[in-house]
Amino acid sequence: MNIYEIHKSNPDIFTQLSLRNQLFCYYECPQKAKIIQLYSKHNQLTFTLSGKRIFRHGNKKWTLSQEQGFLLKRGAFHQEIPDDFSDWKVLVLYLKDDYLKQVFEEFRPHFSSVNLPELDMEMIQEFTIDEKIKNSYKSLLPYFSKPHLLPDSIFEGKFKELLFNILIHPDNKQILAYINQIVDNYSIPIWEIMEANYFYDLKISEFADIANRSISTFRREFEKHYQTTPGKWLTAKRLEKATLLLQTSNKTISAITFDCGFKNVSHMSRIFKEKYQLSPTDFREQKKQGIDII
Known part of the structure; x- marks a missing residue:
């Protein structure tokens, strides 16, 4: 689910408030x-006012509470109760690159890029x-x-003060x-986006969103780097991860399906049978018995 669109479409x-399209x-x-x-597809700053949530990305997790602020970069994640x-209760500020650049340039003399x-x-x-x-x-x-208590310019001043205090x-x-990397117009490499997010059940258009590229540009850059299509690469990577988990963990087939980005158990089973002529369960059992699978 696109959390930005969910937030935006359910006021x-x-x-919510909008400030210069933020x-x-x-x-x-x-x-x-x-x-x-x-x-x-946008960076966000998150501040917990009360309670907590767990965010997971890959094998790592973070507990969001009032003690720390969090920057969520473009990408996918799991949110857990x-x-x-x-x-x-939470305050979420979505920040688009162009606006971040504008604010950063305004305060650049106060920031040291040394060390x-x-x-x-x-x-x-x-x-x-x-x-x-x-x-x-x-x-x-x-x-x-x-929302109309103050002019936008005053509210914007309060937001800029917040961002300045964080960065200083x-x-x-x-x-x-x-x-600083965003301000320098750094374009995140396709491989970096894919390696960090392939185990989420995302469409190609959603990977392109995260990479901040059009679908056509995303496909072109992807195929240039990987020498294959996104669909074939994703299937191979997810299968590789599922194979490893079946051999090295006690997770259920359902949990492995979720962790690897397959749509459902039947989807993963079909992919498995195409590769190994075995169901995931049979694959695991034969591996436990030391049977080589070609």
Whole structure:
């Protein structure tokens, strides 16, 4: 599910404001399912006001609570309700590249590009919140109930103050390095997008969205790099991951199907039988017995 479009198209559930075509949302999460798959084609800053949620990407997880802020880069992830269930009230700020560049350039003299860290390839990046940052994001909240209380220019000033306080904090250089990369018009390589997200059940158009490319450009760059089509590559990568999990984990077939991005168990079983002439269950049993499978 495209979380940005879900938020944007449901203002009755996700209270929202728009500032220069940037979407800001403040809401109590209505999630009912234990875990859901989401993706976003825009970077977002997320601040937890109360409760918590778990975000998972690949084999890593992050617990979102009031102690930390989070930057979610373009990509897919799983959002999970923790076992000690509690409501989750959250402020989400979607930031498009052009606007980030504009704000960064305005404050560039205040940012040092010296000794910035190597970019962390993780899609989810936590950052430090101090009292100034906390006060900055909390100052935005009253305007969700009274959106015309202040002119846009004043509200924008409050948002810029928040972003400035995040980027100027000495513990948040990883965030500064990432935004500095965006400002430099860095185009994320196709391989980086695919290796980080192939195990999610996404359409080719959704991978293109995350990569910030048109479908035709995405396909052209993909085939140039991988020398095959996206569909064939995705099937092979997902099958490779499923094969490994069947041999090295005790996960159920259903869980492996979910973890590898197959649409459903019957879909994975069909792919498996085409490759090995065995169902996933039979494949696992023969491997346990030490039977070689050609």
